[in-house]
Amino acid sequence: MHKEKTEKKVDSQKTLKRILLYIRPYTALVILSLLLSALTVGLTLYIPILTGRGVDCIVGEGQVDFKGLMAVITGILISIAITAAAQWIMNHINNKITYRIVRDLRTQAFGHLQELPLSYVDRHSSGDLLSRVITDIDQFSDGLLLGFTQLFTGVATIVGTILFMLGINPWITLIVVVLSPMSFLVANFISRKSFTMFKKQSETRGELTGFTNEMLGGIKVVQAFGYQDEANEEFDEINRRLSEYSLKATFFSSITNPATRFMYSAIYAGVAIAGCFSVIGGMLTVGQLSSFLSYTNQYTKPFNDITSVLTEFQNSIASAARVFELIDEPSAPAEPADAIVLTEPEGRILLQDVDFSYTPQVPLIQGLNLSVEPGQRIAIVGPTGCGKTTLINLLMRFYDVQKGSIQVDGHDIRQITRHSLRTSYGMVLQETWLKSASIRDNIAYGRPDATEEEIIEAAKKAHAHSFIMRMPEGYDTIISEGGGNLSQGQKQLLCIARIMLCLPPMLILDEATSSIDTMTEIRIQRAFETLMKGRTSFVVAHRLSTIQTADVILVMNQGHIIEQGTHQELLAKKGFYADLYYSQFAADS
Structure with missing residues (x-):
């Protein structure tokens, strides 16, 4: 059992390394996306600081620093405008990277399909091959796009919020950092379970595509021989297995969010209680506490996004693994370097x-x-x-x-x-x-x-x-x-x-x-x-x-x-x- 888990982990890591090889030609775009992500996160995290200052500008009735408040509001509006523009450009770049990688992968898969020996094509249903080149690559595309759009931003947000929180109060930040690993343990357990189910889901989906393609191709023969009932039974059996694997995969992926949300609610409550005592003790202002609570929310939200992305990414990796299996199939024997070109054969x-x-x-x-x-x-x-x-x-x-x-x-x-x-x-x-x-x-x-x-x-x-x-x-x-x-x-x-x-x-x-x-x-x-x-x-x-x-x-x-x-x-x-x-x-x- 342990050996099987180790092999799955190795296969997953091997597939991930191959995905990175497809990303390598677009390194410049990836770096630009990361820089825009950092800019977006930096400005987004700067807004709570401004909000906190705005709160401190309102001391009480008749004690409002309107000049300082207007400067804060102006700063917030400029930050929002720059963040929106940077986010739009970043999303456009991420789309370009993802769909170019998918284009390259699909082109390679289809090109390799032309080079495979006929014996391989004879051994595999056309539906299964179709599923690998079309459906599995689409699944891979979805996971990859989520990875670019949410993973980078999520990681940058987590790092940024920790730095900003350390600047406000290191001791309360320690509560957040200590409790966070528990959510990782929960997410890691769920992702391992979901990967297995998503892989089975992809394989069964290919089987169902192949069977449907086969039945549609011979629909006249099916009806002529009265095979509809048997075809329906066989379809139902494959469809039942697909439904079972899909349900299990969805179940494991769906419990990720509630489980991690529970952990983050506990972290938020801990920060709120510690922060209130700090305000009473004069260690924080009310504005700083509001900034800290805002950062706590922004800190925990990426974890939800990242765990969702990781779950989807498991599906993506499982789909990519099936495509790589096709690409790794040995091509027809290579022609010798001095191969003869027939120009005007006599026909002997x-x-x-x-x-x-x-x-x-x-x-x-x-x-x-x-x-x-x-x-x-x-x-x-x-x-x-x-x-x-x-x-x-x-x-x-x-x-x-x-x-x-x-x-x-x-x-x-x-x-x-x-x-x-x-x-x-x-x-x-x-x-x-x-x-x-x-x-x-x-x-x-x-x-x-x-x-x-x-x-x-x-x-x-x-x-x-x-x-x-x-x-x-x-x-x-x-x-x-x-x-x-x-x-x-x-x-x-x-x-x-x-x-x-x-x-x-x-x-x-x-x-x-x-x-x-x-x-x-x-x-x-x-x-x-x-x-x-x-x-x-x-x-x-x-x-x-x-x-x-x-x-x-x-x-x-x-x-x-x-x-x-x-x-x-x-x-x-x-x-x-x-x-x-x-x-x-x-x-x-």
Whole structure:
């Protein structure tokens, strides 16, 4: 138990040190904020002195020093004006520091997300990653802003009031200083408890975001299978845990203020009693006592603010820790300094003794060998889970082989820059992806400098031009998030148009026409025939009728190529492919 507490403390301190590293570039602004804070506090604490003098100017009826009183009032008004201006500038600077730090952190987190290996993204829900980049950084921002706006001023106020009180009466000041540490002990106990709850709250919030995102993304499937009740139950269970952690975190944070207020009320009462005896004994004037009581209030108020800030800061640190966990995840293996840039690849591909599995306990691809000549059309078929898509992931280097090698034009792809390798492939997947932008921007995604004529020509080749022109704004029509205002077939046609525009030297078509009607598919197949001429192409297909013209058909099963040859050669073998083909032909008929 003690070890666990020590580890949490170390983690909290480590996170705090990293936060300070993000603050370092804005040191000049922080110093300016501190100076303004000191000025604000100094003037605020000077006002009770003036108030006390004003009280002493009023001795009794008919005994009022109006000249001295007017000087005091003028001084108070000037102090208030300067304090207000300094406070406004200080708050503006604090906002600038906070939101620039948040901008830097969010930029780094999102940039690192682009560099993470695909395996990390596959292991984490998109909702959890979204929560870390958006919600957790927002929580961090709130705590950091409170820290700048209240922590600096609070500490300066405490130090300043002690100095001013010492100047009035050191003995009464001693009562305040001796009783104050008790409030720190209370606040420290509560902050430790609240940190644990806030961390669990952040984690569960990410889980809830992920689940909600998942259910909304598949809402049609959920309703089609009548899964609403089960989804509601699962949501309620996560939501219940979030509510429980939030309630506990709020409970511990909410008792901070009442507990410390009780302590400060006791301090105030002690000062008031001691001060009254001092006035009676002639050690203080009434004006000085009023100043002292005012300072006691100003001394205790920052403690309330600081304890509230510390509680919020625990939440902020817990959120920042989750963001740092993402940033600390190892990036994809670095490219060698002398990495090769593919300029005009011929498309000669060689796989030698390739082994790969997503988990060590479940072997997938073992001892895979394949030689592809430039311009060859390779079809890949086989039952679900046999390794077809995995082979594509390895060719694109979304995953690295665990044994053996994959070569392009005689170069191991691990020695080639990822950018030049991936831009050498044109990829159309069964799962379409379109961004929320115009149709024009989506087609030109791989070639932002493409002309209007080139974009339209690519759309015509993909047989997408006609439906685009029927859209309200034509090529300027904005596609909603995920392409919700388009049919699945239309989305796939736009993805195909994107490839038609880029004309890459190598192609990967993974069930590229699975969502398109038969007539359009025939036209697209003709366009693909033209596109694939002279280009090394990999075609993953379930409908075997679409790959009969392939130069080589690879038949995969359980991560191995069990047969390969042309369509006619494989039928003549009367093996796995022939059984697959005739069973599909029988099913189609």
